[in-house]
Amino acid sequence: xxxxxxxxxxxxxxxxxxxxxxxxxxxxxxxxxxxxxxxxxxxxxxxxxxxxxxxxxxxxxxxxxxxxxxxxxxxxxxxxxxxxxxxxxxxxxxxxxxxxx
Amino acid sequence: xxxxxxxxxxxxxxxxxxxxxxxxxxxxxxxxxxxxxxxxxxxxxxxxxxxxxxxxxxxxxxxxxxxxxxxxxxxxxxxxxxxxxxxxxxxxxxxxxxxxxxxxxxxxxxxxxxxxxxxxxxxxxxxxxxxxxxxxxxxxxxxxxxxxxxxxxxxxxxxxxxxxxxxxxxxxxxxxxxxxxxxxxxxxxxxxxxxxxxxx
Numbered sequence: 001x002x003x004x005x006x007x008x009x010x011x012x013x014x015x016x017x018x019x020x021x022x023x024x025x026x027x028x029x030x031x032x033x034x035x036x037x038x039x040x041x042x043x044x045x046x047x048x049x050x051x052x053x054x055x056x057x058x059x060x061x062x063x064x065x066x067x068x069x070x071x072x073x074x075x076x077x078x079x080x081x082x083x084x085x086x087x088x089x090x091x092x093x094x095x096x097x098x099x100x101x
Numbered sequence: 102x103x104x105x106x107x108x109x110x111x112x113x114x115x116x117x118x119x120x121x122x123x124x125x126x127x128x129x130x131x132x133x134x135x136x137x138x139x140x141x142x143x144x145x146x147x148x149x150x151x152x153x154x155x156x157x158x159x160x161x162x163x164x165x166x167x168x169x170x171x172x173x174x175x176x177x178x179x180x181x182x183x184x185x186x187x188x189x190x191x192x193x194x195x196x197x198x199x200x201x202x203x204x205x206x207x208x209x210x211x212x213x214x215x216x217x218x219x220x221x222x223x224x225x226x227x228x229x230x231x232x233x234x235x236x237x238x239x240x241x242x243x244x245x246x247x248x249x250x251x252x253x254x255x256x257x258x259x260x261x262x263x264x265x266x267x268x269x270x271x272x273x274x275x276x277x278x279x280x281x282x283x284x285x286x287x288x289x290x291x292x293x294x295x296x297x298x299x300x301x
Contacts, residue, residue: 002213006206008136011103013198015129017191018110024187030119030165034126037157038110041133048140055212057219057231060142064232067145067152068243072250074157078164079257085168086260 008049015042029081029091033074040070106132119165123158130154141216143224 015038022035044063051059085091106129113125134149219227232240 003139004209005211006202006209007103008140009202009206010199011106011136013195013202014107015110015133017195017198018107018114020194021187021191022114024190025114025184028119030161030168031122034113034122034161037153038113038126038129041130041153044145045133045136048137048142048145051142052140052213052216053206053209053211055215055219057216057228058235060145060228061231061236063142063145064148064228065236065239065243067148069246071152071157072246074160075250075254076257078160079254082164082167083257091168 005049005053009046012042012046012049015039015045027092027094029084029093029096032093033077033081036077037070037074040066102132102135106136120162123161123165126161127154127158130158141213141220141224142228144228 019035019037019039019042022038023032026032026035044066047059047063047066049059051057051063081091084096088095109125109128109132113122113129116122116125130149130153134146134154137143137149138146
């Protein structure tokens with residue numbers, strides 16, 4: 001008995017939403033970044049679920065590419081956070097308000 | 102498994118300490134890896150554990166330790182009621198997506214048998230056939246992306262004039278961002294070995 005695709009999509013949606021709420025609620029730049037990772041993983045999960053739904057491997061290939069891009073994105077983002085911390089002495093996103101009007 | 106995944110994600114959200122958040126996220130990544138396995142994607146299962154739970158989270162923990170663990174998060178809200186609005190919007194988003202999935206798909210496993218037939222010679226082999234025939238050019242583009250990211254990180258991590266000097270003594274260990282930090286870690290790991298060598 002296989003689990004229906006719908007359950008995977010629901011779990012994926014819940015995880016994505018938790019990530020979204022995390023981005024909106026938390027103030028620490030690192031935790032916000034982790035929430036973004038959670039969102040990316042949720043989308044990967046739904047991609048693989050759809051890959052099984054349609055019976056081809058294109059979804060898995062796309063999930064693989066998105067993992068690669070996520071790895072690059074994490075490296076660059078963490079470097080930006082470290083640079084921000086060196087400049088400002090804080091990892092709080094509210095203090096990085098240079099571009100606000 | 103799904104409850105564990107959702108519970109660890111929620112725990113990640115509510116942990117005050119960034120290190121605890123990271124550990125909860127690792128639990129969550131393992132859950133997602135198991136989902137990949139049950140979906141018939143053994144390759145992504147392994148990649149998820151090695152790349153996400155391994156490399157990326159080690160990088161996260163490294164940066165958390167670098168920036169200081171004991172810093173309390175400032176929970177003061179700039180926008181009044183932001184937290185409740187966010188949670189309300191989240192509940193709305195879940196309801197919307199679940200309704201969309203229910204209407205559009207319903208309970209079905211689709212063409213799971215066809216995927217099993219594709220995976221007969223091994224999931225890695227089948228995925229490689231797709232990746233290196235159909236998507237060869239995007240594959241090469243991602244390699245360029247990774248190189249550009251590595252170069253950009255070295256550039257970003259370089260110490261510039263005008264930094265906050267002396268805020269933390271550990272900041273000196275991170276003079277060149279990731280590559281230098283990794284080198285420092287291996288150097289620290291090698292030192293005890295050097296001490297042990299003269300004993301016999």
